[in-house]
Amino acid sequence: MKEDSSGNNVILKVQGLKKYFPVRRGVLQRVIGWIMAVDGVDLELSGGKTLGLVGESGCGKSTLARLILKLVEPDAGNIFFRGEEITGLSRVEMKPYRRFMQIIFQDPFGSLNPRMTVGQSIEEGLRAVGVGSLEQRRRRVVELLEMVGIPALAAQRYPHEFSGGQRQRIGIARALSVDPELIICDEPVSALDVSIQAQILNLLRSLQEGLGLTYIFIAHDLHVVEYVSDNVAIMYLGHIMEYGPAEVVYSQHLHPYSSALLEAAPVPDPSAKRSWTPLAGDVPSPFNPPPGCKFQNRCPLVEDRCRKGEITLYEVNGAHRVRCWKVLGR
Amino acid sequence: MQDSGSEHTLSTEALDLPARQTRLQEFWAQLRKNRLALIGLVIFVLFFIVAVTGMVLTTGTSPQLDSSLVRLQEKLRPPLSRPNLKSLQADEVPVLGIYLLGTDELGRDVFARMLQGAWVSLTVGFVAVGIAVLIGIILGGLSGYYGHSPVRVAQVFIAVLVVLVVTNWSRLSFKTLAVLISITVALAVFLLFSRKKEFGGPLFLLNTQLFSVDMLITGLIDIMLCFPSFFLILTVVALLPASIYNIMIVIGLTSWMGAARFVRAEFLSLREQDFVTAARALGVSDWRIIFRHMVPNAIAPVLVSATIGIAGAILTEAGLSFLGFGVPPPHATWGNILSDGKNYLFDAPWLTIIPGVAILVVVLSFNLFGEGLRDILNPKLRERH
Numbered sequence A: 001m002k003e004d005s006s007g008n009n010v011i012l013k014v015q016g017l018k019k020y021f022p023v024r025r026g027v028l029q030r031v032i033g034w035i036m037a038v039d040g041v042d043l044e045l046s047g048g049k050t051l052g053l054v055g056e057s058g059c060g061k062s063t064l065a066r067l068i069l070k071l072v073e074p075d076a077g078n079i080f081f082r083g084e085e086i087t088g089l090s091r092v093e094m095k096p097y098r099r100f101m102q103i104i105f106q107d108p109f110g111s112l113n114p115r116m117t118v119g120q121s122i123e124e125g126l127r128a129v130g131v132g133s134l135e136q137r138r139r140r141v142v143e144l145l146e147m148v149g150i151p152a153l154a155a156q157r158y159p160h161e162f163s164g165g166q167r168q169r170i171g172i173a174r175a176l177s178v179d180p181e182l183i184i185c186d187e188p189v190s191a192l193d194v195s196i197q198a199q200i201l202n203l204l205r206s207l208q209e210g211l212g213l214t215y216i217f218i219a220h221d222l223h224v225v226e227y228v229s230d231n232v233a234i235m236y237l238g239h240i241m242e243y244g245p246a247e248v249v250y251s252q253h254l255h256p257y258s259s260a261l262l263e264a265a266p267v268p269d270p271s272a273k274r275s276w277t278p279l280a281g282d283v284p285s286p287f288n289p290p291p292g293c294k295f296q297n298r299c300p301l302v303e304d305r306c307r308k309g310e311i312t313l314y315e316v317n318g319a320h321r322v323r324c325w326k327v328l329g330r
Numbered sequence B: 001m002q003d004s005g006s007e008h009t010l011s012t013e014a015l016d017l018p019a020r021q022t023r024l025q026e027f028w029a030q031l032r033k034n035r036l037a038l039i040g041l042v043i044f045v046l047f048f049i050v051a052v053t054g055m056v057l058t059t060g061t062s063p064q065l066d067s068s069l070v071r072l073q074e075k076l077r078p079p080l081s082r083p084n085l086k087s088l089q090a091d092e093v094p095v096l097g098i099y100l101l102g103t104d105e106l107g108r109d110v111f112a113r114m115l116q117g118a119w120v121s122l123t124v125g126f127v128a129v130g131i132a133v134l135i136g137i138i139l140g141g142l143s144g145y146y147g148h149s150p151v152r153v154a155q156v157f158i159a160v161l162v163v164l165v166v167t168n169w170s171r172l173s174f175k176t177l178a179v180l181i182s183i184t185v186a187l188a189v190f191l192l193f194s195r196k197k198e199f200g201g202p203l204f205l206l207n208t209q210l211f212s213v214d215m216l217i218t219g220l221i222d223i224m225l226c227f228p229s230f231f232l233i234l235t236v237v238a239l240l241p242a243s244i245y246n247i248m249i250v251i252g253l254t255s256w257m258g259a260a261r262f263v264r265a266e267f268l269s270l271r272e273q274d275f276v277t278a279a280r281a282l283g284v285s286d287w288r289i290i291f292r293h294m295v296p297n298a299i300a301p302v303l304v305s306a307t308i309g310i311a312g313a314i315l316t317e318a319g320l321s322f323l324g325f326g327v328p329p330p331h332a333t334w335g336n337i338l339s340d341g342k343n344y345l346f347d348a349p350w351l352t353i354i355p356g357v358a359i360l361v362v363v364l365s366f367n368l369f370g371e372g373l374r375d376i377l378n379p380k381l382r383e384r385h
């Protein structure tokens, strides 16, 4: 399935992307500090592939997704879509690019407008990209619903009449309505039952094959990520700590954080809720982190030099990159 | 992976959808369970019908029920008494040949006056609340949706200049006008081109961000809430010529804060909802997001506060009329019937009791219906009954 996408075509490239949210206090709303939600992220995505994005809650995964979709303005860095820079574009200039990048959300209840029928929700995208007549749009809605396995008569129904899994399918249909090339899946299965998770994952996979989609797949569940991803990026407090092909990251990970994460991950067990906090030290806060390695206060291998200066992503071999100076010693 | 192409169509979870129930049907089912709200709604509908028929019957050149017809020889007749036909002209006899609700100190038919007053109460209630809700939605929506956009010094200058020019249009000389307008235009041009640039000196001052739209509007709300609104209304009404329209407008202008707060809070939380994010990712316009996604989802609490607000407006109007600041005399309102009647509290208690009870019942019905509506529209409160 992954071979038929044409070799190494870069669809999305992200360089040094940063987003700091101000923290304000007091009557005058003075800025007292910054949340470094995304703090210099570089990524490259080839068409038809899936990038898995893993990290603890609050590490900036959703913010990164919003930055890429240009729903939030970055404070620094560049985003290139198919080689064209989209970073500085105004709302109007951005409009033609919108249809190429879409998003699917975690919460199947918040992702559909409760006051609009399923048909109207899906139609909105078609209307936004200017799909001609009402008749054409109706036909396309039915087509899209069939693609995600929902009967056509659902178009007249309201979201509250559907189950979580069905709503998730409807959300996927809405994202597909504009023929996107890249879909960011922000924890699309975390809120679903395990049996339904598998169905949605299979649906996403078959859609990828059929339509040649590229995914950024954000998840908590390491096994899910391993199953769907070609490449994996492990994120911690706004930094990408380790990046590489899925097999490499899963079997030969080098970063202490990756080790803590992956080795502590429980064996597949449908009843266990896999939220891992196996690490020592405080739960990290992206608010005014100390200089140096962001992982320093929880790292078992921490040394003095970790606390000084920025630590960059070191290339290990080929596409495998690790943000820890210790890999150089190997 | 070879079979996954067809997998999703086979393994879909059960797709039997529940029987269709429209929102209206669901609403009705909920309402039927809530006895008090239903009673409120029934009284409200009755009041509406009475007010509309009253308006029809008491207006025009030859109204069926003349509320201002003075029959001094028939004054202070109790309810359900018969007129003394010998002392009356043919066109002075009340419609059914009976004083249904008695007569007042000038022999005017209280039934006719109550009907006319019902229409006044209804229109004051609805128009005043309509104005309040409109202002509330606009200001609350602005503050909730564009809240974080900062206001710059130059923008404040422009606003002040525009207000100056508009309010003093006829008084200013041509030269001053020209200067003011050109300064405004210059500032506007500066704003257009200065978004992301850095300036030194005085230009920097112009570009300084003073406060956000949200701070401005919430500040205004807080200031308005500081005034005891009845006295504010009283002051304003005392200064304006007495007319029913002024009263509606003044009540509307002093009671929009609740609606604005509700809309702001709803917009703030809706803005972060995934379906709004999805719409923005699809490239849906701001305008459509506000009116198609946000307003319909924010309107429920506004409706509730509007229903209760109508009761408040009716009460305020009655209070104003009672104090003599309301609708001018020949026109009957429940407030001035009550006010006139209080002088005859012991001789003719019906003059006080009838409008008093009418106000009580109508205000109570709006409050009951409003609170029922709140329970119905808020699913979290639903199961309490």
Ligand SMILES: Nc1ncnc2c1ncn2[C@@H]1O[C@H](COP(=O)(O)OP(=O)(O)OP(=O)(O)O)[C@@H](O)[C@H]1O
Binding pocket: A021, A022, A035, A037, A055, A056, A057, A058, A059, A060, A061, A062, A063, A064, A286
């Ligand atoms: N609009 C915002 N304003 C201020 N802070 C924000 C905003 N959005 C996100 N943040 C902060 O940025 C950090 C990263 O948030 P983000 O939602 O990207 O995390 P996440 O990795 O998606 O977490 P989760 O797994 O819980 O979804 C958090 O600390 C969050 O509080």
Ligand code: SF4
Binding pocket: A255, A256, A257, A293, A294, A295, A296, A299, A300, A301, A302, A303, A306, A311, A323, A324, A325, A326
């Ligand atoms: S740089 Fe230092 S603190 Fe950071 S992960 Fe490597 S060893 Fe640990």
Ligand SMILES: [Mg+2]
Binding pocket: A061, A062, A063, A186
């Ligand atoms: Mg998230």
